[in-house]
Amino acid sequence: MELQEVLTAWLTSAQMLYFVIAAAVFVILYFISAPYGRHTRAGWGPTMNANHGWIMMETVSVLVPLALVIIAEVTVSLVTIIFMIMWFGHYCQRSFFYTWQRRGTQRTYPIAIALLATIFNILNSYINTWDVFHMHRYDASWLMDPRFLIGVSLFCLGAWINISSDNILLKLRKPGDEGYKVPNKGYHRLVASPNYFGELLEWTGWAIATWSISGALFAFFTFANLGPRALTNLQWYRDTFAEYPKERKAMIPYVY
Numbered sequence: 714m715e716l717q718e719v720l721t722a723w724l725t726s727a728q729m730l731y732f733v734i735a736a737a738v739f740v741i742l743y744f745i746s747a748p749y750g751r752h753t754r755a756g757w758g759p760t761m762n763a764n765h766g767w768i769m770m771e772t773v774s775v776l777v778p779l780a781l782v783i784i785a786e787v788t789v790s791l792v793t794i795i796f797m798i799m800w801f802g803h804y805c806q807r808s809f810f811y812t813w814q815r816r817g818t819q820r821t822y823p824i825a826i827a828l829l830a831t832i833f834n835i836l837n838s839y840i841n842t843w844d845v846f847h848m849h850r851y852d853a854s855w856l857m858d859p860r861f862l863i864g865v866s867l868f869c870l871g872a873w874i875n876i877s878s879d880n881i882l883l884k885l886r887k888p889g890d891e892g893y894k895v896p897n898k899g900y901h902r903l904v905a906s907p908n909y910f911g912e913l914l915e916w917t918g919w920a921i922a923t924w925s926i927s928g929a930l931f932a933f934f935t936f937a938n939l940g941p942r943a944l945t946n947l948q949w950y951r952d953t954f955a956e957y958p959k960e961r962k963a964m965i966p967y968v969y
């Protein structure tokens with residue numbers, strides 16, 4: 714069997730595995746917070762520099778799709794080009810610009826968690842790339858379809874909220890500073906983790922614009938992964954800062 718046929722034959726099984734992992738992550742993270750960032754703690758085995766961990770975890774989401782797109786011999790249309798700009802734009806920003814902007818270079822990350830996240834990101838890249846760029850054939854009429862227009866708009870709004878909220882956090886620290894402060898700008902006035910809210914909007918937009926099972930699974934995973942962490946972050950802010958505004962929600966303004 715050729716590699717293309719293998720990747721096509723495995724897609725449904727990979728999507729089912731992905732769903733099981735996402736559901737398990739959702740349940741587990743309600744009881745155990747992922748041990749990185751402000752929730753770093755001992756007992757998770759050997760660690761690595763957090764920035765190196767982020768680069769490793771995120772760059773596979775650029776490199777794997779790049780390799781798969783070449784193997785897939787994608788029929789390039791304006792629609793696929795727009796989807797590629799969305800995917801590669803997000804992951805180039807996250808892998809390179811965001812990681813270099815992060816402050817707190819002494820922060821560590823458990824190697825086991827970084828490896829699990831890297832493997833998961835390979836799975837995520839595979840199902841999305843293969844489903845969207847290889848299995849689906851979007852013709853020019855998709856450009857005017859309401860699902861495409863709404864999805865792309867939501868993705869762009871989410872990207873703006875995600876990046877601007879991350880930037881507000883990153884500017885709270887001066888070079889060399891490792892501590893935490895209460896953010897009071899932008900969407901941070903409404904929720905504890907607006908960067909996660911932006912991320913959720915982005916992948917929900919991706920799911921709608923691509924109208925694909927893999928896109929829907931990615932949106933589900935994003936909530937499964939970040940929803941429980943946003944609640945933990947909110948509780949952490951309340952426990953750490955007496956002045957933390959009580960009306961702020963965890964992730965979705967006024968709702969969650």
Ligand code: NDP
Binds near residue numbers: 895934
């Ligand atoms: P956080 O909001 O926990 O942290 C973002 C950065 O800001 C870190 O460098 C952190 O430092 C710093 N920071 C956070 N809060 C404060 C504060 N109160 N004062 C000063 N500095 C602060 O985000 P994550 O690290 O969890 O995620 C980073 C990005 O990756 C986000 O955009 C998120 O949406 C995305 N992401 C996406 C996932 C997905 O499933 N699609 C999964 C995980 C992340 P420190 O590291 O020292 O805490």
